[in-house]
Amino acid sequence: MNAPAKIETTLKDWETDQEVRWCPGCGDYAILKAVQRTLPQLGADPKNTCFISGIGCSSRFPYYMETYGFHTIHGRAPAFATGVKLANPDLDVWLVTGDGDGLSIGGNHLMHVLRRNVNMQIMLFNNEIYGLTKGQASPTSRVDTRSPSTPLGSVDRPANPCAFALGAGARFIGRGIDVSKHLPDVLKAAHAHQGAAFIEIFQNCIVYNKDVFDDFAKPKGAEQQQLWLTPGEPMLFGSEKTGGVKGIRLNQQSLSLEVVDVPDGDWEKAGVLVHDATNRTLAHMLVELPFGEFPMPLGVIYDDPAPTFEVAVHDEKRRASEGKDNSLAKLLAKGQTWTVSGTAADPV
Known part of the structure; x- marks a missing residue:
């Protein structure tokens, strides 16, 4: 597979002429701008980029990106994205989904x-509500x-998107917050990863679940509630x-993580x-940390590349055809075939 050439663009090159239509104050606006600011820094080419979404508020994303895009059906964006990547592995594919679209009907x-480790960036907008x-x-x-749907209060235990992704075999796990200045860094790391890069983005639903993440996302006091992880740096x-x-710190006796003071x-x-x-x-331990006892782990939680699905598929196809005649006409004429001579006017 060939790495596309980097080009120079600006944020304006990634904006469409479509009116952005989310509720005033929706966190999706911030995520959209973070992506549109990040892509020029990556040297990405709009003509080589594709955004694919399912159904939900987040799934309006392709309309607002001046790239190729598909607004597909509920929960099936990963299937469409896999097909796109197999058809053209050189395309830069971004999958946009939400906690309902991605973890319910689309789980x-x-x-x-x-x-399968298909090489794409998967952004799951998590606002903990439909x-x-x-x-x-x-x-x-x-x-x-x-x-x-739960007027007396939900009795369900919530799904943990990052734990789900790790359990499914994801090789990259990242977390960010819609309005955080660090979100572009997580997007860049995901883009650099070769394989399926999963990014959970906490997104504020201003209408139906307002400020649900304020316990760790609110700017005031965020330093004490957010653990931004950078590979090779102390936690x-x-x-x-x-x-x-x-x-x-790792507690050597219980083999569990614990919070310690760092004097001086x-x-x-x-x-x-x-x-x-x-x-x-360690990644499993981090994504399962109970918030309140621990800060919220954010940033690049896990990044360990492995061979990707589309490369393996195309390599298999190449090996299967080596030394063989790829003529379709010869293939159709092979085996039990016969030729009918004469014309329609000839007697039977």
């Missing part, structure tokens, strides 16, 4: 695009969420202004872990 399709269909509880809604959070610098910034003495993004066991 099976999402699982297979991850386990926004487009007027606020019903979604697979990620928290226990006791009151909605039209630190907090600041002296917000209660002191803290870190994440000496993280090595405190035993703080350096983030190893290739450690799958």
